Amino acid sequence: MKMTKIAAILPLLMVGAVSAAAQDPFYSISEVVSAANIGSANYGPWALSISGDGAEIASVAVKSDWYHYFHMSPSGMDLAHRFHYENGCTALLSSTTCKNYLETSNWTATWFSDLSSNVDQTFNVTSSTVTAESAGIITKYGSDTSAITSVGYMSLASHNREAVATLPSATAYLNTVNGTGYAFASAYDIVPAGSNYLVVGTAGAQKATAYNNCYNGNSEIQTYSPYCPGYETQAAFWLVNASGTPSSSLLATSHNTSTSTNYPYTASAMGVAKVGSEYIAVGYSATVGYGIGSTSSLPKNVAAFWKLGDGSLSTTPTTSLVFANDSDNPGTNSDYTIDNSWAVGVNSNGYIVGNRSYRAKESRNYPTKMFIAKYSSSSDAISSTTTPITTSSVNSEAAAVNNADQVVGWTDERGVTSQPVFGSVSRLQEAFIYNINTGNRYALNDLICSLDSAGAKSCVQNGKYYYIEYANGITDDGTIVASARRFDSYTDWSTLSNGTNVVVKLSVSSSTAFDSNHDIPAGYVVANQLPVFDYGASDSSGGGSFGIFGLLAMAGAAAVGQYRRFVKKGS
Template structure:
């Protein structure tokens, strides 16, 4: 037996802590793998699961630009400027690290050159069907054919929304209703549009997203084939607003754009806004997302906002839709004052209880990091206002990003791997992410990696080891859709070596359940923390989609940084 394994097991043996085997809380089903991504070279990563659990949308891409912009891979969408307006060179990272992200084949510079010159497919949709059975099949679709960004949550039918990329860098919003594809926009009414949620409203459906038209200066600079360092900030080249459509299988009945929060400052950069999710809260429809506001040095920023849509009982949208900030205090929002802490904020989900989750990016240094941190807000249908906001993060400077919320008040997303709390952004240090499950009502937070073990000595499922990195969607019964890395053996898992990208469905095992408060029973929370954490955790051997930062940061920073290692329990 290896000395490291003896050291890892010794605390358990001394404590007599080896538990009897049981079903894990979450049973893993692979729904898409790196072998099913077509012409894409990176991915797939989870996006959304249908309300009935039968169909999954995942994302795969030709070029890695997510690393350069320090985003989760599933966040790659040209519509969302807050994801890519601040690049690697805008924070104090080493030039070697930034150059590595730019200059390697199929990385950021290649993406920007392809975006500018060819308007060719770079993003692909991996659609897995039969996910609720033993007959899963995957189909790869290019963005010129359509990307499903979100499935509807109604478990009685499968509806979806998304976008189709068109010529001349245009984009149209689309929806699928009753197996019928509907053009929500045409590419001429709004040159650039995307849809991000759909919900039944009587005999119609409410579709929401983003729509707008070309801003000439921004468009020219974005698609000039110039340097990514200087010109990506002008993308997507279109001014957009939060958009709402009432549609049915015959087409669009009515549409409405929301007024942006504050776009009074003249700028060459594009203002952007989008509605992201909608819920029926105490008899009225409420949408959340982000609007546009002024930022430092007159640069547009995105601001977490909500919209009161009313009952929609007359089959019409409100005549005017104002964007209302979720955070009341200006110090909690992006702004022009140099003392303002927040750089961008956006809401990602709302449920029928009126809970809202979203994220904010700091523009000031917090504990040697510029963190993204999730927030929780509460909407009151009586006052039609936000009654409370909170930041459920216990350690300053730690990243945490919410991705989705269900009607059981459970949130999923990702946060820094639990041992990674103090490493600075200086010197090219990456922060590994791991998926979490958070209960708003009780405040309980779980590393999802701790919910996949059958005992304290075995966390393998089907003979494979998994590291759950990003949780992107959650159904009301607690089923989670996540991006993971799969490993053939324990040693590879323990060092995050030779992994394969997989999209997984995590279903609550039949032998257990959440308790009455929506928490995981304590007996099913089994520590599954990485026993060896290495800054150069992932490399090109991990299936061609190594989740961003790790391989290139290792190239750029390993000589300076060395390694950080510690031993804990090891599984058999």
């Protein structure tokens, strides 16, 4: 009887399966820049930012690879942000790997030598142009959809920098703050403020010992790079009119410099938004704390925010910390687990996103973990903080937030938790989009596959396979700019072989949309994970260790931008 019923139902099920409508991928991919268009740079391109209307995209390429040596994301290569490179390589990776990064052409030693010579090393790349540091780097596009604006910096002679803001009809040069000229400045965000524009960033003066050590050409990078950028910097704010003239400018109140040191204290505003009736800027300030493997106090960076009132900059902004408790920040207590923290963005609802790096080892890793904080205009303070991705030892990094409370960034590839042995090269990263209000997080690689009428998936777009690695920007309608690797075949994709770095724009397909909660409809989440990683399976040393040959092989693969891993190929 049961078998008869099943037999009768089967044809109906088959008809339903065959007649199901084909489904586009949630996100459609368009390539903006590829590795074939990076000019004299050797590595990249990687995404940086997208304009509010989605029309313009900034990406970056570099001459030398110093991001592996300092264990950072490639798009984090900005000399102003000291927390990315203060610890150096040997505090994080094996001496074998670090030695390889130093002794290979166009790797870290080349970067440090060129830094001393003031040689262009960073390049902005768009679909049609490549612009060197000396001509100007766009660090971020404004999120305003009514006009395209951008901010950044120009590298000048004698290791100076000039902050720059590009407005619809003018360019503003911003090294003067409150009547004082500063030799080093960068701009990192811009928003309209009435008929003017509010620009935030960093500015500072030379610190003699740090400056001399940073630019002395010495090959002892581990020793001398922590002195960079050679300037004491503070969060800076400019109010600029439509003709590009600053009408007001201020530095934040002084940060904690309670310990005398030859290293520079650094601080910067990284994002700004209007929350209710007031403008809030976020970024990082400076404090004193312990470094990884260190027993002495060092300058550290700590996530901070500044209340800018109506944006007129009539009052010097006070530096406030995102995390109220000392134990949640870098500090002089050697038991504290946080190494550095920094905020990267804020939206109109008061949500602040940022990251904290840890000085306490978790499963043979010193992780970086994203955080979300909520600024409440009613209480005039931070009302809550959370760390959404809390799995022990797993890295996560937030890069941007939109006004729909969606965050983009990257985390360890989902098959990677504690497998890598401390001392190996960087873990493979995978881009995500996260909904603050529902707590749902999606791998972008699961949102780029289509389904045919029979329910079979295809993850091919533009005739290619893509691995979406870093997401750096998101507009209010959910359009994303990301760094990806493009492959010609499934075999190459599944083994991360023969890939090409590309910057891509991910646009929501015209046939679908976010649901009312700004989540991805469940049917559009199509599993697209790399084959299972098999770390050290053939290594006789046990414990999942690579051994010296595995380290060298992985370091070599990383050098050419492949991050190639040993994988167990799927069936």
